Amino acid sequence: MVGLTFPPSRDAALKRLAQFVPDAGRRYDSGRNTDAGPDHPGAVSRLSPYLRHRLITEREVIAQVLARHDLDAAGKFVQEVLWRTYWKGWLEMRPSVWLRFLEERDQQRDAFPAGRAIVKAENGQTGIEGFDDWARELVETGYLHNHARMWFASIWIFTLRLPWTLGADFFLRHLLDADAASNTLSWRWVAGLQTAGKTYLATADNIARYTNGRFTPKGLAREAFALTEAPFEAARGLMETPRHDPARPSILLVTHDDMHPESSFDGAADIRSIIVAADGELLWGDGARRFVDVAAAETAVRAGAHCICAANLVERLDAQALIAAANAAGVKQIVTPYAPVGPVADALAGLTPVLAREGVALAQVRRDWDSDFWPHAKKGFFPFKERIPAVLRDGGLI
Ligand SMILES: Cc1cc2nc3c(=O)[nH]c(=O)nc-3n(C[C@H](O)[C@H](O)[C@H](O)COP(=O)(O)OP(=O)(O)OC[C@H]3O[C@@H](n4cnc5c(N)ncnc54)[C@H](O)[C@@H]3O)c2cc1C
CATH class of the missing domain: 1.10.579.10 (DNA Cyclobutane Dipyrimidine Photolyase, subunit A, domain 3)
Structure with missing residues (x-):
């Protein structure tokens, strides 16, 4: 399975995207369901590790695809990328x-x-x-x-x-x-x-x-009866995020949920220094830990060069490291990309009151992409899908 590797860097993601863009229209649509095996690239993009950790963003992937194809031709690909957005929004409310x-x-x-x-x-x-x-x-x-x-x-x-x-x-x-x-x-x-x-x-x-005839398994179940479960409480609204003061000197905290800080804070905060926390405890597996470790080091270099400020890696997302960094930079505000439901969000929820006791405010800032799409993820994917062209139009992508 030598053909399948995921170099953990934004450059690798951009290269993969550039290779994929010409095929994001009809070729993707007709070929995306075929899994020809790990040694054959097939019609899919294999961008998911990069999108998951936002080494590239959904917005830039779709922007590049729509610069080459119209929405009619690339509709299926755009829709697939938006499944990720939909699932995140749906879980955010539940x-x-x-x-x-x-x-x-x-x-x-x-x-x-x-x-x-x-x-x-x-x-x-x-x-x-x-x-x-x-x-x-x-x-x-x-x-x-x-x-x-x-x-x-x-x-x-x-x-x-x-x-x-x-x-x-x-x-x-x-x-x-x-x-x-x-x-x-x-x-x-x-x-x-x-x-x-x-x-x-x-x-x-x-x-x-x-699978192009690679597998014909025998003895598979012939029926699939739906599992059942106790009902859940009603969906909540999207969490209000405390507003940050864009004029206040701040530290930028980068976590593995969003590793493209260059596109989330330009002009929206007075960043004095950056902390990249590649906290392996907040991931589930060694492969993802290795991927994020290397990507975090690369992100620190990129982010520091972009902001022309110090960017340091920390191993743990913990209050002491953040307080020490805030004190060293003489700031009282930390801004970070919004973390969706999951371990990073839980960690940030635990840190917020501890930092507040030291007079340091932690503000999560949601990307426009999520703020624009998530409110439509209240029900099934079908009504969400109906909204896609309008939201893309409002966002200037078509
Ligand atoms: C049982 C199951 C478990 C899954 N677990 C995960 C997971 O833990 N993490 C994860 O990122 N995806 C998960 N997926 C969704 C999907 O399989 C992967 O995102 C997809 O295989 C990524 O490959 P690709 O980048 O080549 O996709 P492409 O077909 O090239 O799609 C482009 C992008 O669209 C998004 N996308 C495509 N299909 C889906 C989908 N069905 N759901 C959500 N987003 C999608 C991904 O960001 C993907 O990179 C799961 C799907 C199933 C059926």
């Missing part, structure tokens, strides 16, 4: 879905009687063609094609009858793009929990067709 996933996963880890079945599935030793290959591919490369993720999750849940939370956890521990929203909500969608009653059933014919 954080209890994430919390319940974590709780159930921990309970299942302790209580599930067939621990050996999980080990066999994760090691690719079930004897199911394709499934075993994807398990190994995921561990070796940190990436799986979207269709392979769907087949894998479906077989995990409906053929092997393993708990979906442990499958989602396996993905989180190995994907370079591991993400609270996209992962949890996609697994829920396959299981029939996300769109109540609607499941995704992987079939041998579909797998054979879209």
